Amino acid sequence: MRYGVLGTGDVGRTLAGKLVELGHEVTLGSRTKDNAAAVEWAEGAGPTAHHGTFADAAAFGDVVVNAVGGRIALTVLDSAGEEHLDGKVLLDVSNPMAFEDGELRLSPVESDSVGEQIQRAFPRARVVKSLNTVNCQVMVDPSKVPGEHQIFVSGDDESAKGQVTALLGEFGWPAGRVLDLGGIRTARAAEMYLPLWLNLMRSIGHPDFNVEVRRAR
Amino acid sequence: MRYGVLGTGDVGRTLAGKLVELGHEVTLGSRTKDNAAAVEWAEGAGPTAHHGTFADAAAFGDVVVNAVGGRIALTVLDSAGEEHLDGKVLLDVSNPMAFEDGELRLSPVESDSVGEQIQRAFPRARVVKSLNTVNCQVMVDPSKVPGEHQIFVSGDDESAKGQVTALLGEFGWPAGRVLDLGGIRTARAAEMYLPLWLNLMRSIGHPDFNVEVRRAR
Numbered sequence: 001m002r003y004g005v006l007g008t009g010d011v012g013r014t015l016a017g018k019l020v021e022l023g024h025e026v027t028l029g030s031r032t033k034d035n036a037a038a039v040e041w042a043e044g045a046g047p048t049a050h051h052g053t054f055a056d057a058a059a060f061g062d063v064v065v066n067a068v069g070g071r072i073a074l075t076v077l078d079s080a081g082e083e084h085l086d087g088k089v090l091l092d093v094s095n096p097m098a099f100e101d102g103e104l105r106l107s108p109v110e111s112d113s114v115g116e117q118i119q120r121a122f123p124r125a126r127v128v129k130s131l132n133t134v135n136c137q138v139m140v141d142p143s144k145v146p147g148e149h150q151i152f153v154s155g156d157d158e159s160a161k162g163q164v165t166a167l168l169g170e171f172g173w174p175a176g177r178v179l180d181l182g183g184i185r186t187a188r189a190a191e192m193y194l195p196l197w198l199n200l201m202r203s204i205g206h207p208d209f210n211v212e213v214r215r216a217r
Numbered sequence: 218m219r220y221g222v223l224g225t226g227d228v229g230r231t232l233a234g235k236l237v238e239l240g241h242e243v244t245l246g247s248r249t250k251d252n253a254a255a256v257e258w259a260e261g262a263g264p265t266a267h268h269g270t271f272a273d274a275a276a277f278g279d280v281v282v283n284a285v286g287g288r289i290a291l292t293v294l295d296s297a298g299e300e301h302l303d304g305k306v307l308l309d310v311s312n313p314m315a316f317e318d319g320e321l322r323l324s325p326v327e328s329d330s331v332g333e334q335i336q337r338a339f340p341r342a343r344v345v346k347s348l349n350t351v352n353c354q355v356m357v358d359p360s361k362v363p364g365e366h367q368i369f370v371s372g373d374d375e376s377a378k379g380q381v382t383a384l385l386g387e388f389g390w391p392a393g394r395v396l397d398l399g400g401i402r403t404a405r406a407a408e409m410y411l412p413l414w415l416n417l418m419r420s421i422g423h424p425d426f427n428v429e430v431r432r433a434r
Binding site for chain 2: 105106107109110111144145146147149152179180181182186188189190192193195196198199200202203204206208209210211212213214215216
């Protein structure tokens with residue numbers, strides 16, 4: 001498969017690297033054609049690893065992964081080009097956190113989410129929200145954390161969720177540990193978990209954790 | 218110990234009943250002195266179970282439990298009387314959910330929480346947020362759900378959190394499964410988990426579940 005990964009931060013590079021390891025061909029996209037982090041990543045990751053603009057990456061991918069911060073997602077996807085997203089699975093792993101006056105804040109929140117914003121702005125993309133509830137190392141290697149902990153998916157397109165579930169399986173998340181929350185509207189629930197994740201990280205002292213939903217029979 | 222439990226809904230009656238079972242003396246408080254649900258509860262629960270107004274219950278308790286809906290908590294605590302809360306542990310188990318135009322919405326959210334609102338309005342009360350992340354049956358009987366799932370506490374007063382942790386132990390939550398998120402400000406993280414809880418409940422089909430935080434060593 002061909003993947004376009006938007007964003008050259010830790011999340012983007014980690015996902016892109018894992019996809020190459022799994023045998024996929026990847027273009028890592030950034031604002032500029034010769035972003036230093038993207039060039040270095042592509043040189044280190046071998047012949048199936050490429051770099052380019054957001055538009056290059058989106059045009060390249062059969063599946064596009066939004067790995068930029070949630071607050072700039074719409075701007076980045078605009079520059080990626082709506083025509084490069086049409087009909088494609090668009091996996092959104094972002095969170096709209098940012099520091100404001102020294103405090104981490106979430107926006108949009110409660111009445112909206114980045115996942116919903118993207119689906120509204122690009123109605124022909126098949127948006128699936130997932131992976132935003134774990135650190136990027138855990139995203140691509142869930143065995144870092146013991147137990148049958150789970151990952152959530154939200155999206156309006158069932159076949160797109162199926163494709164993402166298959167990709168999560170490649171990352172090491174068995175289908176039985178992929179919890180379907182419902183339509184893309186439920187992305188707001190997954191995004192609103194972030195403040196708890198941050199408090200847990202402070203309390204635990206590192207980001208290699210996740211939650212396992214336990215239930216009575 | 219003497220407990221004043223505010224709120225005669227499922228949550229209030231379940232907590233009050235468990236406290237009586239554990240050998241405590243409880244006054245269940247409601248808006249009116251002769252609330253039918255409170256009278257019936259007190260008659261069924263035996264000689265250490267009483268009912269009265271919010272003010273009666275708060276005056277009675279060494280510890281006061283806020284088990285009314287988060288959106289009416291301040292109004293109820295005002296009518297309970299600030300003088301009946303001074304210096305006391307005030308355990309807030311509420312969530313500020315309400316239906317608005319057919320949708321479940323959360324308010325306050327993100328920049329504030331019910332826990333913080335209560336602590337600001339009653340600065341001499343020792344507010345601890347806990348138990349709001351599970352159904353009331355799980356609150357008082359965590360063994361309903363398998364696994365080492367946890368419960369969160371938030372509060373500015375360490376000794377108050379210690380008292381609540383001891384009470385949680387009586388309910389069946391060992392101290393090792395009580396996760397201290399930090400000051401009362403972290404109540405917003407615990408309250409913002411509610412939309413995810415609701416989506417999980419829809420997906421699971423019943424409310425007898427909880428999350429277990431799993432971590433790498």
